[in-house]
Amino acid sequence: MAPKSSTVAYSGKRKAYSGDKDKASSGGQHKKAKISAPKKPLPVEDEEMASDSSSESFSDAEEGGVKLTLNPRENGAKGYASANGSAPKNGPENSQTSREAHAKQKQVAQERKAAKPLADEVQRTKKLWEKLRRKSHVPKEERQQLVEELYSIITGKVKDFVLKHDAVRAVQTAIKYSTVAQRKQIAKELQGTYAQLAESRYAKFLIGKLLVQNDDEIRDLIVPEFYGKVRKLIHHAEASWILDDVYRGVATKEQKSNLLREWYGPEFVLFREGGNAGKDLAEILANEPAKKNTIMKYLCDMINGLIQKKLTGFTMLHDAMLQYFLNLKPGSEDLKEFLEVVKQDENGDLLKNMAFTKSGARLVCLLLASGTAKDRKQILKTYKDTFQLMCGDTNAHMVILAAYDVIDDTVLSSKSIFPEILGKDEEKNVQNIIFLANDLNARITARYLFEGQSRSLFPASHAYDLELLAEIHEARKTTSKKDPEIRRKELIGHMSPYLLSAIAAAPRDLVHTSFGCQFVSDVLLLATGDKKAALDAVASTAAGAPKRSTDEDVYPPPPPHISLTPHGGKMLKTLLASGRFDRKTGEVQRVDPPLNFADILYPVIKEHIVEWATGPSSFTVAGLLEAPDFSSQAELLKTLKSNKKVLNKAATEAAVVKEEEEVEAGKSKKSKAKKAQPKPVGNQGAKLLLEKL
Structure with missing residues (x-):
């Protein structure tokens, strides 16, 4: 402790001594420090020179070099020495400006480039x-x-x-x-x-x-x-994307198979001309069962390597993953581990990317079908904020259909999917449903629960969708417990309020197109809940005289009256019958409870009923008479009898159709070529009405 106290005392004495010494030298009084005004710097001749000098001095200081002043005259005036201790020289060697130095550097660079x-x-x-x-x-x-x-x-x-x-x-x-x-x-x-x-x-x-x-x-x-370079290129930062573009976009089926074979092991790279050329993994494993473990392990390592590097957007990767999954035994430990690898990808980029490729979407559908309830919930959660984009995609819409068909918890699936694809608020609800009704792929996600696997919903262009659905339905037999019909009805119950409110809010936008009319018919026939507002809105679209617009100055031209479109007339007739015509039984399959649409529509078109009866939608008037729940049938018959001459004229005279109207109706050249074939003369709907009279 003693040394410490002596040190403190000593430092105190040093401070006191220093102060006393100053006082002694100043006669006991402190002298004020003399502050002189800073000397004005010499003016800089060029702004570029100034900026260059500041940057040069800054970089020199950072590198630990000697600070050099720009102006040698200033150094001479102050008597400073140069860096090597000698006096600065003002000769022509050091008089080069910054601009000249840059020009010289540029010239040297150009000379080097020219020498290449x-x-x-x-x-x-x-x-x-x-x-x-x-x-x-x-x-x-x-x-x-x-x-x-x-x-x-x-x-x-x-x-x-x-x-x-x-x-x-x-x-x-x-x-x-x-x-x-x-x-x-x-x-x-x-x-x-x-x-x-x-x-x-x-x-x-x-x-x-x-x-x-x-x-x-x-x-x-x-x-x-x-060929032979796939493993190297697929891991390369630049080459991987062009390789996948070539594989996805231009390679033939055989070339794709040859590229994908290199994922199965080194021997498939070296020995390309063997009997396995052009075969998929299942055929290769069937021919060489002893190599199954080796091939599957090599393929799994390739897949894991790309997933770990976050390179999950490659179509080639999705094809390889599908081949790996299809050759795993159902319920095996390898299958469970593979499912965990897919689910544990951070941010869900792997699952999201997979949904938008053909093989990837198929794999996700099969994972949903073969997974547990917990797996399905986690996969569905991954697609949050993506369903709106998925429903209109050629491949991704199938993931939504798979969720409809395999998830037993309909509350979970409806809360996850419907608010996104149908809209959370009223404005988005209408916009989204108009898109769903008319888009070639999105309409399937909206109408699948109502129509099932009907030919009108799945045309020839979507034949692959039906094949995949059959595969999903086969896989769900051991994993889904709920009856499919009960699941479908529960989902319709959750979806109906969104659809009915959209029809009530924007009926004209929906009935303007053929797909829209099919959508409206499905919803009003099979949805659950109060349909009165939606039926009134659809009936209101038939108001007014059924004539074509003559105002040619309006652009875009207004849509034609609903009675002048074939899809509009067909929709109204379906709603009047409260069901669709079944070709097998030859009868209309009426819904329960019936819509009673005849009493809603007739007051709207009553004023122009004769024009309806003699126009393109004359079968709509016939549908009114055939409706069993129509309360004004006697009144309608009386009106038609009083205009029997008009009906006779429409039924016997040949319809004169202008060529421009054929173009408007979108008839093809093939349909025009059929003009030579004999056609029924007169309005067939008017003929039917005369028979009823």
Whole structure:
């Protein structure tokens, strides 16, 4: 403790001594410090010079170098020495300005660039590219001349140009304006380098330019060059995307199989000409069952490697995952581990990307069908805020149908899906449902619960959807407990309020199209809840005289009256019958309770009933008379009898249809060619009404 106290005392004495000494030297009084005004700096002649000097001094200080002043005269005036201790010199050697130094550096850079091979050619191609890239500013004749000059420069040297980032753009432009022969010439000249080009940040786009024209000869030159290099390229930051684009967009079925085989093991890379060429994984494993464990492990490692690197958007990856899943035993530990790998992907990017490819969507549907209730809930949660985009996609809409068919908890599925695809508020509700009713893919997600697998809902273009649904229904037999019909009715109950409110809010937008009329018919026949407001809204679309608009100045032209459209008349007749006609039984399958639409529609069209009876929708009037719940049948019959002459005239006279009206109705040339065939004369609906009278 003693040394510590002595140290403190000593430091105190030092401070006191210092103060006393100052007092003694100043006669006991403190002198004020003399503060002189700072000297004005010499004016800088150039702003660029000033900025350069500040940046140079800053960088020198950071690097630990000696601070150098710009103006040697200032150094001389103050008597400072230079960095080496000698006096500064004011000779011509040190009088170079910053601008001159930059100019000299630029000149040196240009000399170095000019010393490189093909320097003049590259410079010329860049100038040609600058003109050609502005397509709208270059006349066609001048553009042809520029392209010819460009080809004269690059022909025979394409390999040298494509590996230079500033010259490859010119080659791409040359391909853009090239002829078929010129494209093939470039493709052949680049043969043997496509795998290297795919790894280049800029040259990879050249491959896409060559393949975009769908030329089979060029495709067969490029795709085989990726054989044996798939494992390397699929992990490469640049090459992976162009490889997947080639695989997805242009490769033939056999080429896809050859590329995908390299995911199964090294031997499939080395021995390509064996008996397994062109076969899928199931066939390969059937031929060589002893290698199953080795192949499946190698494939699993490849899949995990890409998932861990977050490279989950590749179609090739989704195809490989589907092949792996299809060759796992149902209920096995490997299947459970695979499902966990898919679910545990952070942010759900893997599942979201899979939904938008054909193989990926099929895999997600099968995972939903074969998983547990907990698995299904987690998968459904992953697609939150994505269902609206999915319902209109060619592949992703099938994931929504699978959720309808396999998830027993209908409250979960309805709360997860319906608010997104149908809209959470009234404004979005109407917009979304109009889209759902008319989009070729989205309409399936809206009407599937009402129509099932009907031919009208799944045309020939969607035949694959029916195949996948059959696969889903087979897989759910061991995993789903609820009866499918009960599940369907529960989902309709959750969906109905959204649909009925949209029909009541925007009936004209929906009945304007054929798909919209089919949608309205399905909902009003099979939905649950109060339909009165929706039926009144649909009936209101029939108000007014059933005539075509004669105002040609209005743009866009107003939609035709509902009675003048075939889909509108068919919808009204279906609603009047409270059911659809069944061809097997030859009768209308009425819904319970009936709609009683006849009493709602008749007051709206009563004023123009004769025009309806003699117009394109005359069968609607016949439907009124056939409706068993129509209370004004006697009144309608009396009106028709008093206009029997008009009905006779409409029933016997040939309908004169103008050619422009045929175009408006969207008739094809094939239908026009059938004009020669004999057609029934007169209005067939009017004939039917005369028979009833």
